[in-house]
Amino acid sequence: EAGVTQFPSHSVIEKGQTVTLRCDPISGHDNLYWYRRVMGKEIKFLLHFVKESKQDESGMPNNRFLAERTGGTYSTLKVQPAELEDSGVYFCASSQKQGIHGYTFGSGTRLTVV
Amino acid sequence: AQSVTQLGSHVSVSEGALVLLRCNYSSSVPPYLFWYVQYPNQGLQLLLKYTSAATLVKGINGFEAEFKKSETSFHLTKPSAHMSDAAEYFCAVNPNQAGTALIFGKGTTLSVSS
Numbered sequence: 001e002a003g004v005t006q007f008p009s010h011s012v013i014e015k016g017q018t019v020t021l022r023c024d025p026i027s028g029h030d031n032l033y034w035y036r037r038v039m040g041k042e043i044k045f046l047l048h049f050v051k052e053s054k055q056d057e058s059g060m061p062n063n064r065f066l067a068e069r070t071g072g073t074y075s076t077l078k079v080q081p082a083e084l085e086d087s088g089v090y091f092c093a094s095s096q097k098q099g100i101h102g103y104t105f106g107s108g109t110r111l112t113v114v
Numbered sequence: 115a116q117s118v119t120q121l122g123s124h125v126s127v128s129e130g131a132l133v134l135l136r137c138n139y140s141s142s143v144p145p146y147l148f149w150y151v152q153y154p155n156q157g158l159q160l161l162l163k164y165t166s167a168a169t170l171v172k173g174i175n176g177f178e179a180e181f182k183k184s185e186t187s188f189h190l191t192k193p194s195a196h197m198s199d200a201a202e203y204f205c206a207v208n209p210n211q212a213g214t215a216l217i218f219g220k221g222t223t224l225s226v227s228s
Contacts, residue, residue: 004157033215042118043158043204045215056215091158103216105150105158 002026004106006092012112018080021109023092025074031055031095032075033103034067038088046090049075082113116141116209120219128227133177133192135222137205140186146208147188148216149179153201161203164188175199200226 005024013019025032034046046065047057051072060067064083069075079086089110093103121136139145149161162173169181175198179190188205205219 006157035216035218042220043206043216043218045217048215059215093158104160107155107157 004092004094004104006090006106006109008109009107010110010112012114013082015084015113016081018078019082019111021077021079021090021092021111023075023077023094023106025092025094026104029094029096029104030072031097031103032069033093033095034075034077035091035093035105036088037091037108038085043091046077079111082111084113087111087113116145116207116217118205118207118217118219120203120205120222122222123220124223124225126225126227127195129197130194133190133195133199133224135190135203135205135224137179137188137190137219138186139188139205139207141207141209143209144183147179147181148206148208149173149177149188149190150204150206151201152204152221158204161190195224195226197226197228200224 030051032049035043037043045059048055049069052069066078089108091105091108093105095103117140119138147164150158151161152158161177162171164171164181172178177192179188181188202221202223204221206216
């Protein structure tokens with residue numbers, strides 16, 4: 001089966017610009033998660049979708065971040081306007097069942113805000 | 115609050131030597147525990163998981179980990195390191211089992227020398 005696909009793999013944008021990251025989960029996986037790793041820090045949870053609904057968005061840093069999952073398939077994470085501290089690697093993961101079987105992660109999008 | 119501590123941000127071993135990567139967690143309930151590996155320019159790959167069955171868990175590539183409740187530890191071991199094991203390793207906990215967000219440690223980079 002195809003894995004979790006994320007694109008772009010890399011993005012370099014200027015402060016104040018908008019960037020949209022996309023994640024295509026494994027087909028049939030209702031659960032989709034976004035995580036972020038800022039350089040030197042641990043990987044942190046951002047939010048969790050079950051199908052098209054936001055189950056938990058407690059990790060979203062502020063209202064400059066907007067995540068959507070229209071139709072319960074792929075998801076987008078928009079950062080508008082981007083700030084320097086938004087730089088990091090954004091990971092997407094999906095799973096069939098919550099928690100117990102682990103998650104399949106994508107390769108991540110490395111975002112650099114200059 | 116739940117947390118994961120990985121002792122040692124960098125571990126260096128010689129090829130053929132024992133690999134030991136340490137992970138301690140704090141959780142108010144018996145957790146699910148995971149080890150992930152990230153090879154350069156790749157995503158996070160699940161190595162193994164503990165989900166309250168056998169306390170000694172075997173994973174891919176010859177790795178295993180033992181859940182020790184009394185020590186709140188889930189250390190990762192491999193009897194004989196191979197050059198291809200060089201990567202970054204992450205311990206993660208799902209503290210409430212049926213919940214959503216994984217809590218990650220800061221990661222340990224394993225270097226293997228010939």
